Amino acid sequence: MTKRKMKSPPVGVIRKVLSILELLDSVPNGLQLNQIAEETGINKSTAHRFLSHLESEGYLFRDGHSNYMVGTKLSRLGSGASFQATLSKLARPVMENLRKLTGETVNLAILDGIDVIYIDVLETGHTFRLVTQIGSHLPFYTTSLGKAMVASITDPARLEELLSRVEFESTATGTIKNIARLKKQLAVVRRQHYAFDDEEAVAGVRCVGAPIIEANGEVVAAISISAPVVRFTNDRVPMFSRELCKSAREISWLLGNRTSDTAVSTRSKSKRR
Template sequence: MGRLVPAVTRALDILELFLDGDGTLSAPDIVRKLQLPRTTVHELVTTLAARSYIVTVPGEPGRYRLGVRPYQLGSRYAEQLDLAAEGQQVAREVAETCDETVHVAILEGTDVIYIAKVDSTHAVRMVSAAGRRLPAHCTSVGKMLLASLPGPELAARVPDSADLVAMTPNSITEPAALREALAGIRERGVAVESRESNPDVSCVAAPVRDRSGRVVAALSVSVPMIRWSAPREDELAQLAVKGAADLSERLGYRGAGR
């Protein structure tokens, strides 16, 4: 690895300061936060402003905010993101932590499509594959995604007259029961499926958000019933939430209120 260039490092440090607070800074703020000489900060701020990385706040000539250039770079980065590839990487990291099968799925109509999967190393594990399609209401990822839909959209996809197929005796088959389950999922922030798509498997899932905060996928951890328990469910729920948050961050999401 080559030597880091101090001036570039300091310029990037300044830009990253704008990620916190109200998104505006004065030169004295930068001096205080980074403990840099005033002359250095003045030169760096002048350079960043000249290249449209920062601009003065209207009506406040002594304060700066991010300019259009970071937005352009971020937009180009977002265009190059591949949800499946990013999901596969995060799924691998989660699977290495818990040694269980991890999926990432998206919603299409009333089905889910698995776009990434990493297997457990255990002899007893799920038999599934990326690209497989399942009824959303029978899976933890699907229920998580359905729970994230606006009310009118959910009603359009799953009307009162919907015929919900049963994959196992534990599958939800009544729209009213599904809506009740989805309400609980919204409140908890994670979805659990107990032998609803496979009589020998339970799963827990968490939502994945894009940079706008919209739920675009869900990440789940699937476990054969011989390794499932209430404490294990809680442990895996935390891992699913962390994995989904990591994937969301890769997609540009910075969290509510940030």
Template sequence: MGRNVPAVSRALDILELFLQQPLLSAADVVARLGLPRTTVHELLVTLVDRRYLVQVPGQPLRYRLGVRVFQLGSVFAEQVDLAREAQLVANDVAIACDETVHVAVREGRDVIYIARVDSTHPVRMVSAVGRRLPAHCTGVGKMLLSDLSPDQFDSLYPPSTRLASMTPNSITSAARLKSVLKQVRQEGLAFDDAESSEDVRCVAAGVRDHTGAMVAAMSISVPTTRWSDGSRAKLMDLVRDGAARLSDNVGYRTPAGYGAPPDRHASRP
């Protein structure tokens, strides 16, 4: 194993401060990291020289991130394989709960499953990567639909639209779906209450990429015989954590942690 290089660690500590605040002074860095002023000055000069930081015009003692950080981030974004990352995280979540875990993306009114890990229980949900289902009948689908703007929603589901049902519990009207999506946004979770299969319930959370867009959703599916208030609470926590970890792996960040991201639409459906 190699040795941790203190100077490199300190330089990275400085860069990571900008994840919480876009502009910082040398004094801010000294106060937050507890480093000597001389050390901070030398590190800042080096980071500016290498274009990882730039001095703010008209405010020479304040700094912001430089173009080199953007260039590295762009290379990272190009290399991210959502399906591969989804499979890795889904596997960990499935080990934690021993239930079936899915990750899906939306295409129009449907969702397509891009990752799946099965439960080891004899009774489990039968599914497949590549399977397509109506978004309004699934937890992952409702989660993804909740990120639409009002105009996008109305274009996809005009007010008079009658939605196909998969079970007696399926949502069949655009108005009802719109109401459910409002609750999904408030809770940050979506549920499938035996709406795609009468024998299965699930809970889902959204996955966001480096742009803040919801690009996928993760769900945990459970036979109704194993669904209870206790298991529901545990699965809610696990799917939140799993979706947050996958979001992190594909570049999403928020200064306040994995809470709700800023609302990108003035109003919602």
């Protein structure tokens, strides 16, 4: 049986792609297509083809001004800190738009073991508000962010291992206190695609959170809206959850997730540019 030879990409193509990546790595605020073509000496149409492919794979992303920047997939190959910084930068315009629509605080977080870590917070303009510090840790089961992420874990073994490590502690009157109730809530989150925190982390505060899914279909972060219960009334839940889920899908799209679930975000993104 004759072995089939694998076709290798031309060395020139690899060199051009690397020159683009090296250039963008040296410019944190990103560059537009014309600038990239000029700086690298690559034909504009060729550069656009490379950039489009790198963006679709999650190695690059474009901000609201069409500047290409290093994406989370590429920064993850480096340090965790650079990944968090890149994720925050990518998500920031979406978060700002969500804060403008809702008038409330918007949070971005990742999962670290059984804790949620806040990596970005955009505070509301209201005087009466909850102030959460970037870098703060909270048990995942007390937050909408944490429940949204854990409910989206696709590996059953990883999920069970994580749940087995939970030691329930009350931080507010509504805090979940047993594994049965937690699993029941996680099942609801999977069905509705967002999680709710009704005074479970902090007394007097409600939050709604949705997962951010990257290109490989795995949860990587979550975004949430938080507000005092006097403003986050039941009649605001439908609008908050709808806009939140749109924002989560848009960030997922920026991470290279091109599933049908991100179609709404794709259309919204193209309209704003």
